[in-house]
Amino acid sequence: MLAGTGTGLAPLLGVLRSAAQHGHRGAISLFHGSPELSGIYLRSELEALTESLPNLQLFGSLLSGPESELGAQGRWQFELAPLDQVVFSRHPKLDAHRLFVCGQPALVQSLRKRAYLAGASLSRIHCDAFAAPHSA
Numbered sequence: 262m263l264a265g266t267g268t269g270l271a272p273l274l275g276v277l278r279s280a281a282q283h284g285h286r287g288a289i290s291l292f293h294g295s296p297e298l299s300g301i302y303l304r305s306e307l308e309a310l311t312e313s314l315p316n317l318q319l320f321g322s323l324l325s326g327p328e329s330e331l332g333a334q335g336r337w338q339f340e341l342a343p344l345d346q347v348v349f350s351r352h353p354k355l356d357a358h359r360l361f362v363c364g365q366p367a368l369v370q371s372l373r374k375r376a377y378l379a380g381a382s383l384s385r386i387h388c389d390a391f392a393a394p395h396s397a
Contacts, residue, residue, distance in 0.1 A: 262360050264292040264348050264372055269363030270303060272389050276361050281313040289314060290351060294322035294344030294364075298330045301337075308336045322347040345372055349379065356380030359387070366390040 263273040270293055280289065295301050301321045311317045319337045322344040323330065331339050340347050345368070352358065355376050362372045369390035376386055 262290045262292070262348070262352060262355070262358050263362075264294075264344060264360070265363035266294040266344060266368060267300065267364060269365075269389070269391075272363050273361055274303060274307070277307070277310050277314065277317070281310055285314065286316065288316045288318070290318045290320060292320045292322060292344060292348050292351075294324075294347070294368075296324045297326050298323055298339065301339075304335070304337065311336050320347055320351065344368065345375060348372065349375060352379070354380050356382075359385045361387045361389075363389040364391075366392055 265273050293301055307319055321337050321339040323341050331341055358381055360376050360381055362369050369388045373386050373388055
């Protein structure tokens with residue numbers, strides 16, 4: 262399972278490309294969160310990866326937007342809910358999962374803690390927390 266917001270998608274895309282290159286055939290869920298649909302980027306590239314990763318599911322978490330942006334769009338499923346809510350509604354038990362979480366430190370810490378409480382082993386939770394630089 263992969264989850265991230267904003268530019269946190271970049272390292273997750275690297276994980277997906279590596280999985281495709283090595284012929285991974287297990288289920289993979291990618292959760293990308295953004296305040297609105299325009300923040301979900303690289304959509305076409307991620308959809309193209311489903312050709313070499315047929316068990317890849319793509320989920321978008323939006324904080325606002327019209328109802329027309331919700332539901333299935335291509336290979337994506339969009340929900341109007343915070344990222345952690347979308348992740349844990351789809352995967353309430355994580356004892357058999359490996360997780361990759363990237364994004365803002367508070368989000369990463371929250372997802373890591375909730376994943377552990379949902380049964381994920383700490384050794385199977387990989388995190389990359391970072392904050393966007395402040396403008397001077």
